[in-house]
Amino acid sequence: MTTPAAATGAGEWTERLRRDGYVVVPAGAAPKLCHRASTDIDRFKARNRRAVTANADPAGHLVRVVTLHEVIESLQPLFAANAALAVCDEFFGAETALYTSLFFERGSEQKLHRDSRAFTTRPEGRYLGMWVALEDTDTDNGPLVVVPGSHAIDPIDVTAIAEDLYGDPAAAPRNDQAGWDAYQRTVQARCTEAGLHPREVHVATGDTIVWHPQLLHGGAPHRDGARSRRSMVFHVTPVGTAVCGQDVFFDPARDMPATRAYHYVDCRGRRVTVTGTVDFGHEYEVRAADLHRPDDGALARARRACGSRVRRARRRP
Numbered sequence: 001m002t003t004p005a006a007a008t009g010a011g012e013w014t015e016r017l018r019r020d021g022y023v024v025v026p027a028g029a030a031p032k033l034c035h036r037a038s039t040d041i042d043r044f045k046a047r048n049r050r051a052v053t054a055n056a057d058p059a060g061h062l063v064r065v066v067t068l069h070e071v072i073e074s075l076q077p078l079f080a081a082n083a084a085l086a087v088c089d090e091f092f093g094a095e096t097a098l099y100t101s102l103f104f105e106r107g108s109e110q111k112l113h114r115d116s117r118a119f120t121t122r123p124e125g126r127y128l129g130m131w132v133a134l135e136d137t138d139t140d141n142g143p144l145v146v147v148p149g150s151h152a153i154d155p156i157d158v159t160a161i162a163e164d165l166y167g168d169p170a171a172a173p174r175n176d177q178a179g180w181d182a183y184q185r186t187v188q189a190r191c192t193e194a195g196l197h198p199r200e201v202h203v204a205t206g207d208t209i210v211w212h213p214q215l216l217h218g219g220a221p222h223r224d225g226a227r228s229r230r231s232m233v234f235h236v237t238p239v240g241t242a243v244c245g246q247d248v249f250f251d252p253a254r255d256m257p258a259t260r261a262y263h264y265v266d267c268r269g270r271r272v273t274v275t276g277t278v279d280f281g282h283e284y285e286v287r288a289a290d291l292h293r294p295d296d297g298a299l300a301r302a303r304r305a306c307g308s309r310v311r312r313a314r315r316r317p
């Protein structure tokens, strides 16, 4: 259930984010920007059939694409011209930049989890999730699920989890399933003990959900396979914030720099990272330069088609 924009301001939204662990900013992205982006996604899929097919479900919906904003530029204003950025700036007390993004064309059906293990910062919590609906979502097309209040439970003893799994927190690997599962299981058990319950968030095109770094969230079952659920998740941080993985997460005593140099491009006065690759479901990566852009002319398409290259993905958040 969203709230009329006129009734609120960034301050009130930020207050809700702090209180509930998430907030819905109605029409945070203008619906016309969402329609433009959706048209470009259709064109992108039509022009890159070879690259996208292995990521699609039987209905042809892409399951999970990382950093699609690098090749479909009309996705960038959904971040850069989004009213929800006022909330992020206020929460951080600093300018918000885009660190990375995820595109889903169907409900992710992800189990409840916190993102903090994958987006570790020093100091902690310099990260937010910004989820933009490219179309309406309801109980049938896999809406986002949140557990209100789950960001505010007592701190989890991550050192104890790491000692149990790896013998020593300093031995925690940068990324592994055992660490992910053990942490998420512990958070879930604590939320259940605290009497907290999941709820679906139904939103309209353009609505933007901002979630706290410690919010437990996931994806509801996608019941109607014929329907799509196009959404972008922007993982955002203050400009230049160093983002680390599980090795640092499980070893709070480890020294790490607070900042890192990223390659940013400008979109409407906001900074957007560019890595040069698009990752399809953490299974394979394609160089951005080898993908056809939605508005490419015939020459550019032909040039790129000659040098097209697909390679195994490196694991990334």
Ligand SMILES: O=C(O)CCC(=O)C(=O)O
Pocket: 102, 104, 107, 108, 109, 110, 115, 142, 143, 144, 217, 218, 219, 220, 231, 233
């Ligand atoms: O969009 C969804 O269904 C879930 C997204 C999510 O959990 C995430 O990006 O961390």
